[in-house]
Structures are given as structure tokens and as C-alpha cells.
Amino acid sequence: MKYFGTDGFRGEANVNLNVVHAYKVGRFLGWYYGREHKARIIIGKDTRRSSYMFEDALSSGLTASGADVYLLHVTPTPSVSYVVRTEDFDCGIMISASHNPYYDNGLxxxxxxxxxxxAEIEEKIEAYIDSPEDTLPMATREKIGCTVDYAIGRHRYIGYLMSLATRSFKNIRVGLDCANGSSYSVAKGVFDALGAKTYAIGMEPNGININDGCGSTHIENLQKFVKENNLDVGFAYDGDADRCLAVDDKGEVIDGDAILYLCGCYLKEKGELNNNTIVTTxxxxxxxxxxxxxADIAYEQTAVGDKYVNANMMENGHSLGGEQSGHIIFSKYAVTGDxxxxSLMLMEVMLEKKAKLSELRKDLKVYPQLLKNVRxxxxxxxxxxxxxxxxxxxxADELGDEGRILLRESGTEPVIRVMVEAGTDELCKKYVDEVVSVLYAKGHGIK
Structure with missing residues (x-):
């Protein structure tokens, strides 16, 4: 694909993703979903300065093709997915570049x-973007679409999240890092309403500070915050809030793998781990x-990318899957990472087990890991x-059962990734360097 990758159409705002692209995406989707009825399409966005520009461009294209547009405003990506599937919208568009810097954006x-x-619809959108002539009909008169303020949709999503909590969070000291992104409009309100003593950072978005030294990509910020304030637990989100990493009461990181382990064991105890299987990458x-x-829990592996995890879960009926980066999918409650x-599911585990995360994760030994990218x-x-x-x-033969090596192509860059897990950092470096040196010796590597 020329424009659409594993996570939508992404690029630097007004460089390789511009307002004309957004307008044309809107034009096509408004026409495509409006061929047999008046299309209803919802838009959410994160806090980037360019998100407002793209929201306007998309709305122009959609309404010009006859679609009615419903604006959720600043909201997490999973809220768009929730509102689309529960309120009978034809499709939704989230304007965000997730964990990328503020100057990038995405559709x-x-x-x-x-x-x-x-993918087949994305291909049709790409063909339309590159077509020299605009072949799609323009809506006229009463068929022209309109835009509607739909903040109520975000409020319903917040209500849904609150309904999932099984216990009060009263007297639990919780830290949140909202990355100056989408979760700033949702997360603290949810935890406050559930009774937690909530301490939040990354709550002052200004259009250019999203993910800037904060959020799940800078987890050290939350680690320090949890320890300094003697908190029971902390949760960090990325720019569009479809990822979560946690910090335990000792300030140690609970990454996506640890979250899968803790929640998987808990769901197994409750008899809710479908097929006794967790989907990983x-x-x-x-x-x-x-x-x-x-723990006698089976697992399956997919390629890197939450869309592959989700596809496996849908095909096989699994209830839990995710990535080390913190994209976790609970299929009973959502169809995307949220x-x-x-964070609410981790709170449930802590409260039901009457234990802190540092105690619950003690049986999980994380192997040292080293990843090198070779251009x-x-x-x-x-x-x-x-x-x-x-x-x-x-x-692989030398590591045996005490480690592993993975060689894979990047999906977005001209890069081969060499990853080794072993008993020590020294062994990881030794084995990664062995393979990297062969890549360069054979003339594949570009300095």
C-alpha cells in the first residue's frame, strides 16, 4: 500500500499527510457508505495541533459527499470503536499518530x-487519492451532509468504562500519566468517580507536548511519580490511549507481557480465559x-501488530491477547486495545486478589532482551x-531453552531487526553482534 500501513494513513502533518489527503479520504468514505442510505460517520481526535485541521478537512469531504458527521472531539481511539459499534454508525475515523511526536498525525x-x-477498501481510497480527476458525485441541496456535536458519545463511553468496575477504588492511591493526549479527557474522571485517590500528570495538552517526555513511551516519568508520592499503582497511556503500561507500588514497570500474565492467570481462575489461551506476538x-x-496456560504467537492479535482472537474465540508495548485486548469488553x-482490569485483579502488583508478578522472570536495527x-x-x-x-542452537533469537523485517522501514533474549545482557549483546556482523559482511547492511 502507498498510504495506508498497519495503523492507518500516517505521516508528518502537511508533509506526507496533508489536508488534501484528508479531504479525499472523507470524500470517498462519504460516498462509499452513502450509496444506499445517508451515511453517518463519527470522528474523534487527539490533542495534536494538526488534529483540528484534519478534522475540518475530513468533515468537508464527508459532508460534500452527503454524509452526516458526528464529532466526538478529543477522545481515545477505543471510544471511537465503541461508539461506532454500539450506536449503528457506518464507520469512524480517529485522527491520531498514537505514540509518535506531535508533528506527525494519522487517519x-x-x-x-x-x-x-x-484492506480492500483502503486500496480503493488510495486509488481515488491518486486519480487525476474527481470522479465522485457531489451532494447537492438537501443531500449535502451536516456536522453534529456528539460529545454525548464520549460520555457514554466513559459511563461504559465505569460500569465495568466490580469494586470501589476507595482509598487506593492511583497515579495516571495521560501523555498530554486523548486520555486526559477521560481517565482521571473515571478513576475519581470510582473512588480512587487519583494523582494525574500529563494533563496539560497544548497541541505540541503530546508524548513529549511523558506517557507510556517515557514510563520513567511515572515510575518517579509513583515512588515520590508513595502511590499504590500507576498507569501510563500513549497519545491516543489505546495502550497502557503500569508501574507497581515499588516503582517497577509492568509491561504488556506482565499485564497479559497477571490478567491471564486471573481470568483462568475465574473460568473466563477462553480456550485457556493467550494471544501474544x-x-x-x-x-x-x-x-x-x-501456570498451565497455552499461548499463540502472531506477527507484530495489534491487528494480527485481534484477527487471531476473532478467528479462534480467545478472550485475551496483546503486545509487549501495552496494546491489550479483552474481547469480552472491546474489539481493540483500550x-x-x-488499567481497570488490572485494578480488578489487585482488588479481587487483595494483593499489590509487585506481589502478583513475582513468578514472572523477565529475560534480558536486546534489539538492534540494521538498515x-x-x-x-x-x-x-x-x-x-x-x-x-x-x-538458536547455543541458546537452547535458555533464550531465543528473532530475525524479522520491519513493516514500515528498510530495516532488519535482530532480537536476542538470554540469561544475561552480555550474552544478548554477544549473539546479536554475531548476526549483525554477518549481515554487514555479506554486504546487506548500510552504514
Whole structure:
């Protein structure tokens, strides 16, 4: 695909994603979903300065094609998915570049079932964007669409989140890092309403400080905040709040793998872990797999990307899956990763088990991990090189059951990723360097 990647159409605002692109995306979606009835399409956005510009451009294109547009304003990505599937919208659009810097932005289109848009429709949008002539009809007279303030949709999503809590959070000291992003409009209100003593940072968005030294991509900020304020737990979200990482009472990070382990064990005890299986990606830590084996929980692996995790869960009926980065999907409650929902599920585990996260995660030993990116001219040629493959096999044989090596192509860059997990940091470096040196020796690596 030329424009759409694994997470929608993303790029630097007004450089490789501009207002004309957004207008044309709106024009196509308004026409496509309005062929048999008047389309109803919802838009949410994060706090980037350019999000307002793209919201206007999308609205212009959609209404020009005859669609009615409902504006959720600043809201988490999962809220768009929730509102689309529960209130009978044709599709939704989230304006966000997630954890990227403020100058990037993106258009994530969500279908009527709350999932990411089908690839075949994305291909049609791309063809329309690149067509020299605008072949789509313009709506006229009473068929022209309108825009509607739909903040009520976000409020319903907040109500839904609150309804999922099984216990009061009274007297629990909770820290939140909202990344100066979408969750600032939702998360603290939810925790306050549920009775927590909530201490929040990353709550002052100004259009250019989203993810800037805060949120799940800068978890050290929350670690320090939790320890300094003697909090029981902390949760950090990314820019559009579809990810969550946690910090335990000792200031240690609870990443996506640890969240899968804690929630998986809890759901198994309750008899709610469908098929006794958790869906992970190939980047999950070896320590997670060993801990799951000890807990007698099965697992499946997918390619990196929450859309692959979600596809596996849908196909097989699994109830829990996610990524090390904090994209966690609870299929009973949502069809996408939802950062605030994930934090509520972790709160339930803590409260029901009457234990702190530091105690609950003690059986999970995380293996040291090292990842190096090698810039290459030809990704398949580098990965399939016989000498490179031999080097990878040699490392795998030497590691045995006490580590692993992964060689994979980046989905978005001209890069081969070499990842090793082993008993020590020194071993990780030794084995990564062995494979990287072969990539350069064979002429694949670009300095």
C-alpha cells in the first residue's frame, strides 16, 4: 500500500499527510457508505495541533459527499470503536499518530463493527487519492451532509468504562500519566468517580507536548511519580490511549507481557480465559512463555501488530491477547486495545486478589532482551541469505531453552531487526553482534 500501513494513513502533518489527503479520504468514505442510505460517520481526535485541521478537512469531504458527521472531539481511539459499534454508525475515523511526536498525525478508519478498515477498501481510497480527476458525485441541496456535536458519545463511553468496575477504588492511591493526549479527557474522571485517590500528570495538552517526555513511551516519568508520592499503582497511556503500561507500588514497570500474565492467570481462575489461551506476538518475552507454561496456560504467537492479535482472537474465540508495548485486548469488553479499560482490569485483579502488583508478578522472570536495527537495501534478500540464516541457527542452537533469537523485517522501514533474549545482557549483546556482523559482511547492511 502507498498510504495506508498497519495503523492507518500516517505521516508528518502537511508533509506526507496533508489536508488534501484528508479531504479525499472523507470524500470517498462519504460516498462509499452513502450509496444506499445517508451515511453517518463519527470522528474523534487527539490533542495534536494538526488534529483540528484534519478534522475540518475530513468533515468537508464527508459532508460534500452527503454524509452526516458526528464529532466526538478529543477522545481515545477505543471510544471511537465503541461508539461506532454500539450506536449503528457506518464507520469512524480517529485522527491520531498514537505514540509518535506531535508533528506527525494519522487517519485511522474503523469499520461499522469497531475493527480497523478492510484492506480492500483502503486500496480503493488510495486509488481515488491518486486519480487525476474527481470522479465522485457531489451532494447537492438537501443531500449535502451536516456536522453534529456528539460529545454525548464520549460520555457514554466513559459511563461504559465505569460500569465495568466490580469494586470501589476507595482509598487506593492511583497515579495516571495521560501523555498530554486523548486520555486526559477521560481517565482521571473515571478513576475519581470510582473512588480512587487519583494523582494525574500529563494533563496539560497544548497541541505540541503530546508524548513529549511523558506517557507510556517515557514510563520513567511515572515510575518517579509513583515512588515520590508513595502511590499504590500507576498507569501510563500513549497519545491516543489505546495502550497502557503500569508501574507497581515499588516503582517497577509492568509491561504488556506482565499485564497479559497477571490478567491471564486471573481470568483462568475465574473460568473466563477462553480456550485457556493467550494471544501474544513474536516480540513477547521468553519469560512470559515460561511463566505461562508453569501456570498451565497455552499461548499463540502472531506477527507484530495489534491487528494480527485481534484477527487471531476473532478467528479462534480467545478472550485475551496483546503486545509487549501495552496494546491489550479483552474481547469480552472491546474489539481493540483500550488503555483505560486495561488499567481497570488490572485494578480488578489487585482488588479481587487483595494483593499489590509487585506481589502478583513475582513468578514472572523477565529475560534480558536486546534489539538492534540494521538498515538494509533489500529486506527479503538480507533475511533469506544462507549465511545469515546459518548464523541465526547457530545462535538458536547455543541458546537452547535458555533464550531465543528473532530475525524479522520491519513493516514500515528498510530495516532488519535482530532480537536476542538470554540469561544475561552480555550474552544478548554477544549473539546479536554475531548476526549483525554477518549481515554487514555479506554486504546487506548500510552504514
Amino acid at each position: 485511522k478508519v474503523i469499520n461499522g463493527k469497531g475493527h480497523k478498515l478492510e 513474536v516480540m513477547s518475552n521468553l519469560g512470559l512463555y515460561k511463566a505461562l507454561e508453569r 488503555g483505560v479499560l486495561t 538494509v537495501a533489500d529486506k527479503p534478500a538480507a533475511r533469506e541469505d544462507k549465511d545469515v540464516q546459518a548464523a541465526v541457527k547457530k545462535v
